[in-house]
Amino acid sequence: MAATVKYDEVETGQEIPAVEYQVRRVDLVRYAGASGDFNPIHWNERYAKAVGLPDVIAHGMYTMAQGGRFVTDWAGDPGAVVEYGVRFSSMVVVPDDDNGATITISGVVEDKREDKRVVVALTARSGDARVLSKARAVVQLS
C-alpha cells in the first residue's frame, strides 16, 4: 500500500503529462451496467435530445473515473489516493460513431503538504470544453 512516487522527488508546479482517454457509446453502456446508473441520457439519443441535450452524454462519474485512473497510474497505487473531488463543468458529448469522444487529462502538483501528501490539480478537456473544474486529488506519496 505505497505509492511508487517519492515525496522528496516531487516539486510544486511539476507537470504530469497529458493522457488521452477514448469514450464510445459501448463504454457508456458498459459503465451503466457496472455502476448501476441507467439514466437514459447516457445511452439513448432520442431521450437525451427530448430533454434538451445535444446528444448522448457521458456519465460524469465516467469522466471522473478517467481522472482517477490518471492519478492512480501516476502514483502507482490506488490506495495512495486519500481524497478526490471534481465539479462537472461541461458535458462530454458522445456521438454514435466508432471514435466517440476523447477526454484529455493532464495534471500539475499544486501543493506539497505535511505527512508526505501532495495535491494534484487535474485539467480534463473534451473538444473545446473543459469538462471538469475544481478537480483535485490528495495523494499519499512514499
Added chain:
Amino acid sequence: MPLNRDFVGRTYESSAPYEVSRVKISEFATAIGDSNPIYHDRQAAMAAGHPDVVAPPTFPIVFSLFGTGEALADPDLGLNFAMVVHGEQRFEYERPIHAGDELVCASTVAEIRSVGRNEFLTLRSDVSTTSGELVCRTYNIIVERGGAA
C-alpha cells in the same frame, strides 16, 4: 418546481450491508478501462500490501447511490429525474475499500439551494464497515436543471 427544503437534515441508512466482491471490483475497473492488476488480481494486490483487490477511487458510487436513491425517489421531494445532472462529487478515504468489506451507508441531505434557474442538492454519505469503522465519506451534488424557474 423548487425542491422541498424540509428534506434538509434527513438521513437514510442502507437497509442491508453491501458486500464488496472481487468480481464486482474487476467488473467496475474493466468498465472504466483500467487494467491495473491491483484491481483484478489478488496476488498483485497482496504484493502491493493490500489484504485483497482494492476498489478504484470512484467505486463507492456503486453502492452509495442505493442509499441516496430512496431519498431522491420520494415524491414529496419534488425532484424531476429527467432534468437531473451530476454537479459535483468528492470522496474522502480513510483507507482503500477492498474485496471482503461489508459496508453500510448513511446518507444525509446536507443542503438544498437555488442557483439561477437550477436547484442544487448536496448529499453526504458516511460509508462504514458493519463493525462501525468509517471507510470513506462521499459528497454528491446533483443539479435539477430548471427546477428553480
